[in-house]
Amino acid sequence: MFDFEKLDVYKKAKELNKEILRFLKENKQIDSYIRDQLRRASISMVINIAEGSGKFSKADKRNFYIIARGSVYECVSLLEIIFEENQITKEKFQDFYQKFETVSKMLLGLINSQKL
Numbered sequence: 427m428f429d430f431e432k433l434d435v436y437k438k439a440k441e442l443n444k445e446i447l448r449f450l451k452e453n454k455q456i457d458s459y460i461r462d463q464l465r466r467a468s469i470s471m472v473i474n475i476a477e478g479s480g481k482f483s484k485a486d487k488r489n490f491y492i493i494a495r496g497s498v499y500e501c502v503s504l505l506e507i508i509f510e511e512n513q514i515t516k517e518k519f520q521d522f523y524q525k526f527e528t529v530s531k532m533l534l535g536l537i538n539s540q541k542l
Contacts, residue, residue, distance in 0.1 A: 488540035
């Protein structure tokens with residue numbers, strides 16, 4: 427088992443990524459550029475957590491967790507655009523928002539634990 431597979435934040439991010447990908451498959455009317463950006467940001471969140479966990483120095487780990495958190499922020503801003511375009515229900519938007527907020531807080535905890 428790899429270290430990242432033991433992290434609760436990785437598990438939550440991976441599950442959230444699956445939900446985002448499913449949402450995008452079901453909503454083809456969303457602009458292709460926004461769809462692509464959301465897909466890439468969601469995947470980036472997951473893979474940067476994994477890559478960071480494999481680094482040896484605290485500074486390197488911290489950097490990847492910061493990048494992952496930036497991807498969380500990118501996802502939320504893209505979902506806001508989709509919501510403002512009336513292409514996602516308020517309930518679904520709020521559900522995603524809450525889940526991204528949870529992942530963001532967990533990542534902040536990881537980031538703070540890697541201080542030098």
